Amino acid sequence: MAQHIVPRKIYFAVFTALIVLTATTTAISFLDLGPWNTVVALGIAFVKATLVVLFFMHVKYSPRLTQVTIAGGLFWLAIMIALTLSDFMTRGWLPILK
Amino acid sequence: MADAIAPATPADPGHATEPGVQHQFDTMEQQREASSFGMWVFLVTEILFFGGLFTVYTVYRHQYPRAFAEASRHLDIALGTFNTAVLIVSSLTMALAVWSAAVGRRKAIVVFLLLTMALGGVFLGVKAVEYTHKFHDHLVPGPSFHFPGPNPGNAELFFSLYFTMTGLHAAHMIIGIGILTVLVFKTRKGRYTPEYHNPIEVSGLYWHFVDIVWIFLFPLLYLIGRHIH
Numbered sequence: 001m002a003q004h005i006v007p008r009k010i011y012f013a014v015f016t017a018l019i020v021l022t023a024t025t026t027a028i029s030f031l032d033l034g035p036w037n038t039v040v041a042l043g044i045a046f047v048k049a050t051l052v053v054l055f056f057m058h059v060k061y062s063p064r065l066t067q068v069t070i071a072g073g074l075f076w077l078a079i080m081i082a083l084t085l086s087d088f089m090t091r092g093w094l095p096i097l098k
Numbered sequence: 099m100a101d102a103i104a105p106a107t108p109a110d111p112g113h114a115t116e117p118g119v120q121h122q123f124d125t126m127e128q129q130r131e132a133s134s135f136g137m138w139v140f141l142v143t144e145i146l147f148f149g150g151l152f153t154v155y156t157v158y159r160h161q162y163p164r165a166f167a168e169a170s171r172h173l174d175i176a177l178g179t180f181n182t183a184v185l186i187v188s189s190l191t192m193a194l195a196v197w198s199a200a201v202g203r204r205k206a207i208v209v210f211l212l213l214t215m216a217l218g219g220v221f222l223g224v225k226a227v228e229y230t231h232k233f234h235d236h237l238v239p240g241p242s243f244h245f246p247g248p249n250p251g252n253a254e255l256f257f258s259l260y261f262t263m264t265g266l267h268a269a270h271m272i273i274g275i276g277i278l279t280v281l282v283f284k285t286r287k288g289r290y291t292p293e294y295h296n297p298i299e300v301s302g303l304y305w306h307f308v309d310i311v312w313i314f315l316f317p318l319l320y321l322i323g324r325h326i327h
Contacts, residue, residue, distance in 0.1 A: 003130065003292075005200045006193075015190040019183060026179045029321035037325060041317035049310045056193045056306045063131055066138050073142030077149040081156065088157045 004061040014055045021048050118294045126293055137300035141307050148311050151266070155259050155318060158252075165252030167323030169245070172237055173260070174228060178320035181224050182312065188217035189309045196302040199285075199295035207285045207298065211278050214305065218275045225268055232257070260319055267315060270308045277301050 025044040033040065054060040059067060116126050123129040159166045195210035236244040237257050245253040281298055284290065290298060 003127070003200065005197065008194070008197060011190060011193045011197070015186065018186045018189075022179065022182050022186065025317055025321060026175065029175070029317075029324055032325040034325070038322050041321050045314050045317050048313045052189060052306050052310055052313070056189055057303050058134075062134065066131075066135050069135070069138055069142060073145045076142075077145055080146065080149055081153050084153050084157065085160075089160060 004058070006055065006058065006061065010055055014051050017051060018048055116293075118291075130296055130299070133296040133300055134303065137303045141303060144307060148263075148266070151259070151263050152314065152318070155263070158255055158259070159323075162249065162252040162255065163323065163326055165247075165249040166256045167326035168247045168249075169237075169253040169256035169260075170319065170323045172232075172235070173320050174231070175320050177224055177228055178316055181221050182316045184217050184221050184224070185309045185312050188214050188221070189306050191217065192302050192305045196295075196299055199290055199298045200292055202292040204285060204288065204290075207290070208282055211282050211285065211298075215275050215278045215282075218271050218278075222268060222271055225264065229261075232261075263315055263319070267308065267311050270311070274301075274305050274308055277304065 021044050025041055028040055028044075029037065031037075053070070059070060119126050119129055123132065191210045191213040195207050195214060198204075198206035198210055232238050236242050238261065239254045239258045243250070243254050243257070247253065278301065281301055284297070
């Protein structure tokens with residue numbers, strides 16, 4: 001696999017998308033969507049992060065080993081968050097233990 | 099990478115076959131992939147490092163949603179949005195610096211690196227203004243902390259997380275600006291070519307990672323909870 005030079009057009013397109021998403025997430029925070037405020041804000045953050053990782057950080061064009069390593073890191077992050085929250089968010093479910 | 103793992107058999111074992119290739123690598127491409135991979139392994143440890151803080155934030159926000167919402171409203175959403183845009187522009191200029199290195203435009207590399215550093219400086223300047231306001235408003239955790247609402251102790255927890263997370267992020271920015279300073283000098287000395295510019299490439303990965311951390315800090319600290327009463 002030779003060195004992949006990403007066309008500048010893609011960088012400018014990703015940049016435009018990131019700026020539009022930033023303006024969108026700030027604008028939406030002024031609306032009262034109840035619990036959906038959190039979902040939308042985090043959803044937009046995930047989309048922005050994915051754009052940066054795939055294009056600015058060239059992961060779309062990186063060797064499979066790099067891609068699997070990143071996925072592994074995110075999987076471990078998910079384990080840390082999920083297992084921690086499975087403790088804190090279920091405390092009090094069994095009143096007898098309170 | 100598959101072809102990079104299978105060892106090539108150089109005509110003269112122990113010596114690189116291409117100029118600029120360190121002796122432990124067979125080809126320039128293998129060397130380039132190894133350096134990017136090494137940076138990614140470091141960044142995975144950084145994901146888990148910041149991930150721990152995000153986990154703590156999630157646990158306490160779950161426990162004290164109202165106090166966190168009250169405290170969050172004391173952050174300046176306009177400055178936060180401005181700084182997010184500044185970091186995104188700096189990621190674009192960093193990507194263009196790497197692009198310039200890949201096509202061998204040395205002057206453009208220096209210009210884009212300096213622009214990236216300047217934008218990083220703007221970000222830190224705005225952050226300093228925000229911190230100053232917090233000190234002035236007695237919102238810095240410690241003996242002088244004073245919160246004009248219910249549950250000041252829980253709000254103090256929010257500000258502890260705010261200063262820890264944005265402070266560590268700012269420390270990463272300062273380190274990044276230091277790294278880019280070295281790159282500017284080395285670029286001016288002509289150390290980088292389209293074939294060999296791994297330091298610029300991996301420093302770009304680091305800079306973009308720091309941008310991503312802010313992409314998550316911004317909504318979690320500034321935006322979420324504006325409507326929880």
